[in-house]
Amino acid sequence: MRQEMEEALRGNNADYLDLRIEKRNTSHVVYRGKEMEDIGRAGSQGGSVRALVKGGWGFVSFDDLSRLRDKVKLAIAQARMAGNEKSQIATLPPAVHLFDGDGGAGYRAVPLARKKALVEEYNQLLWSVPRIQTSNIGYGDVYKRVVFANSEGSYIEQERTDFVLRLAAIARDGADVQQAHLSVGSLGNFNAVTGLHRQVKEMAERAVQLLSAPKVTGGEFPVVLDPVLGGVFTHEAFGHLSESDFVYENDAVREIMVLGKKFGQPHLNIVDGAAVPGLRGSYKYDDEGVPATKSYLIRDGILVGRLHSRETAAKMGESPTGNARALDYHFPPIVRMTNTFIEPGKVSFQDMVGEIKEGIYARNWYGGTTSMEMFTFSAGEAYMIRNGKIAEMVRPVVLTGNVFTTLGLIDAIGNDLDMNQGGGCGKGAQSPLPVSNGSPHIRISRCLVGGR
Amino acid sequence: MTGSESIGIILGQAQKVAAEAEVFQMRTEETPVRFETNRLKQVMSRQGVVTALRLVKDGRTGFATISGQDGAGEIVAMALETAPFGAPAKFTLPARMEYTGVEVLDPGVEKVSVEEMMGLGQGLIDRLKAHTPEIVCEGAVAKVVAEVRLVNSRGGAVSFRKSLFVLSMEGMVTRDTDMLFVGDSEASCRPIRDNETVARSIIDQLEHARRRASVSSGRLPVIFTPRCVAGALMMPLSMGFNGKIVMQGASPLGKKLGEKVFSDQFSLYEDATIPFAARSRPCDDEGVPSQRNVLIDRGVVGCFLYDLQTAALAGTRSTGNGSRATGGLPVTQPSSLVIGEGKTSFEDMVKDMREGLIVEELMGAEQGNVLGGDFSGNVLLGYKVEGGEIAGRVKDTMVSGNIYEALRDIVAVGQRSRWVGGMLKTPPLYLPRLSVVSKG
Numbered sequence: 001m002r003q004e005m006e007e008a009l010r011g012n013n014a015d016y017l018d019l020r021i022e023k024r025n026t027s028h029v030v031y032r033g034k035e036m037e038d039i040g041r042a043g044s045q046g047g048s049v050r051a052l053v054k055g056g057w058g059f060v061s062f063d064d065l066s067r068l069r070d071k072v073k074l075a076i077a078q079a080r081m082a083g084n085e086k087s088q089i090a091t092l093p094p095a096v097h098l099f100d101g102d103g104g105a106g107y108r109a110v111p112l113a114r115k116k117a118l119v120e121e122y123n124q125l126l127w128s129v130p131r132i133q134t135s136n137i138g139y140g141d142v143y144k145r146v147v148f149a150n151s152e153g154s155y156i157e158q159e160r161t162d163f164v165l166r167l168a169a170i171a172r173d174g175a176d177v178q179q180a181h182l183s184v185g186s187l188g189n190f191n192a193v194t195g196l197h198r199q200v201k202e203m204a205e206r207a208v209q210l211l212s213a214p215k216v217t218g219g220e221f222p223v224v225l226d227p228v229l230g231g232v233f234t235h236e237a238f239g240h241l242s243e244s245d246f247v248y249e250n251d252a253v254r255e256i257m258v259l260g261k262k263f264g265q266p267h268l269n270i271v272d273g274a275a276v277p278g279l280r281g282s283y284k285y286d287d288e289g290v291p292a293t294k295s296y297l298i299r300d301g302i303l304v305g306r307l308h309s310r311e312t313a314a315k316m317g318e319s320p321t322g323n324a325r326a327l328d329y330h331f332p333p334i335v336r337m338t339n340t341f342i343e344p345g346k347v348s349f350q351d352m353v354g355e356i357k358e359g360i361y362a363r364n365w366y367g368g369t370t371s372m373e374m375f376t377f378s379a380g381e382a383y384m385i386r387n388g389k390i391a392e393m394v395r396p397v398v399l400t401g402n403v404f405t406t407l408g409l410i411d412a413i414g415n416d417l418d419m420n421q422g423g424g425c426g427k428g429a430q431s432p433l434p435v436s437n438g439s440p441h442i443r444i445s446r447c448l449v450g451g452r
Numbered sequence: 453m454t455g456s457e458s459i460g461i462i463l464g465q466a467q468k469v470a471a472e473a474e475v476f477q478m479r480t481e482e483t484p485v486r487f488e489t490n491r492l493k494q495v496m497s498r499q500g501v502v503t504a505l506r507l508v509k510d511g512r513t514g515f516a517t518i519s520g521q522d523g524a525g526e527i528v529a530m531a532l533e534t535a536p537f538g539a540p541a542k543f544t545l546p547a548r549m550e551y552t553g554v555e556v557l558d559p560g561v562e563k564v565s566v567e568e569m570m571g572l573g574q575g576l577i578d579r580l581k582a583h584t585p586e587i588v589c590e591g592a593v594a595k596v597v598a599e600v601r602l603v604n605s606r607g608g609a610v611s612f613r614k615s616l617f618v619l620s621m622e623g624m625v626t627r628d629t630d631m632l633f634v635g636d637s638e639a640s641c642r643p644i645r646d647n648e649t650v651a652r653s654i655i656d657q658l659e660h661a662r663r664r665a666s667v668s669s670g671r672l673p674v675i676f677t678p679r680c681v682a683g684a685l686m687m688p689l690s691m692g693f694n695g696k697i698v699m700q701g702a703s704p705l706g707k708k709l710g711e712k713v714f715s716d717q718f719s720l721y722e723d724a725t726i727p728f729a730a731r732s733r734p735c736d737d738e739g740v741p742s743q744r745n746v747l748i749d750r751g752v753v754g755c756f757l758y759d760l761q762t763a764a765l766a767g768t769r770s771t772g773n774g775s776r777a778t779g780g781l782p783v784t785q786p787s788s789l790v791i792g793e794g795k796t797s798f799e800d801m802v803k804d805m806r807e808g809l810i811v812e813e814l815m816g817a818e819q820g821n822v823l824g825g826d827f828s829g830n831v832l833l834g835y836k837v838e839g840g841e842i843a844g845r846v847k848d849t850m851v852s853g854n855i856y857e858a859l860r861d862i863v864a865v866g867q868r869s870r871w872v873g874g875m876l877k878t879p880p881l882y883l884p885r886l887s888v889v890s891k892g
């Protein structure tokens with residue numbers, strides 16, 4: 001394939017060209033209620049070409065790998081239609097990297113029967129909890145090989161395997177339906193989704209307990225977030241704002257995101273990086289062939305960096321960070337997070353909670369989203385904090401805040417970093433992209449909580 | 453090899469090893485042009501073909517999909533591998549049947565040039581900039597032509613072509629760290645020739661948000677605009693009427709068939725037969741002819757939605773809602789949803805409120821206990837009503853409630869409906885007092 005790809009890219013009249021060819025295999029097992037609903041396999045193969053001419057981009061995706069040169073020509077013609085300025089992309093030495101993984105052996109070593117048996121085992125465990133109305137479990141995995149080549153001489157082969165398991169237990173009392181969730185994932189390690197029996201049982205019990213839990217009265221509260229929800233908070237409340245494609249051509253936003261701006265107190269440090277190994281957002285090269293990095297976004301409370309593609313880096317006069325990612329060959333790479341987390345501080349969980357008279361301890365994620373200025377995220381599990389102690393369980397809560405003020409309201413950072421690997425990120429139509437996020441326990445002095 | 457030949461070959465191979473088989477194939481050609489920072493940024497073209505095989509072997513369902521031309525030879529083996537673990541097949545594939553012509557193809561879509569698409573998007577941006585010079589717009593114009601083919605071992609066969617045209621635009625106005633987001637979209641099987649609908653809607657949003665207002669915390673009457681109805685209410689309602697969820701006993705509507713659960717002002721239809729609607733089709737992804745399903749008739753629960761397998765398990769018939777959008781076996785999903793029009797004008801709803809809220813976009817509404825009908829979200833775009841008039845945009849405000857309670861006690865239904873993003877046609881809804889918490 002290498003020769004055909006390099007051949008197709010040679011001698012064209014464009015400022016920049018790249019070509020990605022991808023092959024993927026997936027399998028899935030779905031249980032709904034006591035019965036298995038769906039088990040299946042899928043395979044796909046395809047590619048895409050990207051062309052840059054006078055600042056305009058052309059993009060062609062295809063399933064048919066023949067006549068690559070025609071596809072390159074089409075992308076160039078499209079880019080020419082869109083272009084009307086000088087092309088700018090960060091300069092980068094060409095890189096060559098060949099497959100160095102197991103060629104999918106680890107993926108193939110887990111037979112479909114084993115995956116089905118695992119999900120069935122969890123489902124039976126879940127149903128062993130009295131008063132469970134029903135269950136939903138989805139297991140999915142992806143093995144993919146991506147080959148990248150560009151007009152500057154880079155040629156990069158990479159492969160990865162992702163495992164994701166999502167479980168929900170549903171309890172019901174008349175018209176009142178309550179649910180509890182668990183999501184786990186791993187880059188390359190099937191064992192990360194096995195052995196979760198205790199957590200699965202606890203989840204099912206929690207769904208039942210929720211039926212008798214009261215709803216919170218909405219308002220502003222001090223909240224303590226566990227590492228999983230703290231990770232989702234970091235991703236939604238700050239991570240998306242650090243994606244430079246939102247910033248680079250918008251003068252008003254460039255002004256409010258100027259490096260050196262104070263976002264939090266001096267104890268706050270936020271990092272993103274695919275170069276942090278072994279996590280769901282980890283890789284060696286991004287989908288533009290830029291080597292992965294680990295970047296500080298906030299250091300000692302001050303904005304010090306942001307996430308870049310080659311184009312956003314060049315247009316902002318900053319260094320590329322290796323954060324251009326594409327969901328698959330149907331999409332061009334755009335600026336995305338990888339592994340995003342708050343670095344641990346010094347406060348113990350006891351001290352953090354001990355200082356709160358009335359507040360909320362929120363755990364586990366259910367969802368999250370951001371508008372860039374405002375964010376919302378929802379807990380899977382919540383408890384009142386009363387007079388410095390964790391008190392009664394309440395119905396899960398949705399929390400909201402302003403990106404520019406809430407980071408500054410983090411007034412305690414725990415000493416217990418943990419990563420949430422069960423999530424996926426959506427941006428535009430590209431969802432879910434494997435990412436991880438994490439945090440120690442953190443306390444936000446005031447946060448708006450929805451409720452009756 | 454043409455499409456019809458290849459799926460015929462796959463069906464033939466599958467029939468040699470399995471009792472029943474069905475091959476579904478969809479080819480798409482999509483041409484989107486994307487705008488960023490008020491100008492054209494990218495021209496794209498996407499071509500793809502997906503083939504899915506479902507077979508029944510020893511009473512169990514096997515399934516596999518292949519994207520791309522290659523690998524059609526492997527698909528039978530892949531599906532066979534999954535069959536021993538598959539769910540017991542309860543469905544009967546539809547045999548030869550008549551399909552009434554649902555209009556979903558306008559040859560004009562294919563003929564729209566990239567230059568015309570560029571002009572449509574840029575024209576919209578220029579119009580919004582003329583209204584609000586500091587607006588920064590991002591959006592897309594796209595045309596899609598899809599070809600669907602389906603054959604099964606009981607002689608069922610159908611093929612159709614469908615066109616789709618989409619215009620979507622979002623604008624952002626930044627003042628210090630205050631950001632205002634406005635936007636709208638339009639989708640149809642016919643070409644969209646002018647920007648009027650989307651431009652009008654976005655300009656109205658900009659006008660209403662011009663001033664700022666603060667709202668008090670407490671229980672306030674709330675109007676959901678059509679965009680908010682789509683964003684906040686459709687997901688929980690779709691789940692409530694999903695036959696699978698009903699069968700699992702997880703829908704609050706489960707045992708309420710024929711009962712009055714909602715306000716008698718509220719009617720809801722699911723309809724894949726509306727001519728040229730973005731989600732219309734002559735049949736679903738299992739070859740079951742499209743029909744109009746009355747989900748709520750003046751407050752009374754009329755029916756639930758089913759695909760073939762779920763219907764068989766529930767002892768009923770498919771309502772034509774088998775969807776392959778998830779990439780796995782067909783699951784139940786609604787096509788277009790339509791909320792019946794009422795008698796009250798939007799202006800009269802506003803006039804009726806002493807203090808209240810109009811919500812245009814509720815961010816995070818789908819993040820709560822959706823199955824139970826709970827919603828809770830940040831008012832990303834919404835306006836305070838004071839003494840019967842729109843006073844200005846509110847911020848730092850959350851609205852929470854439960855759809856089953858809110859739609860039971862609905863105050864009024866708007867008399868004029870509109871399409872939102874090609875998926876829902878709805879008037880504005882005037883809801884009873886909901887919990888509002890605000891930083892003020």
Ligand SMILES: [Zn+2]
Nearest residue numbers: 235240425426
């Ligand atoms: Zn995200």
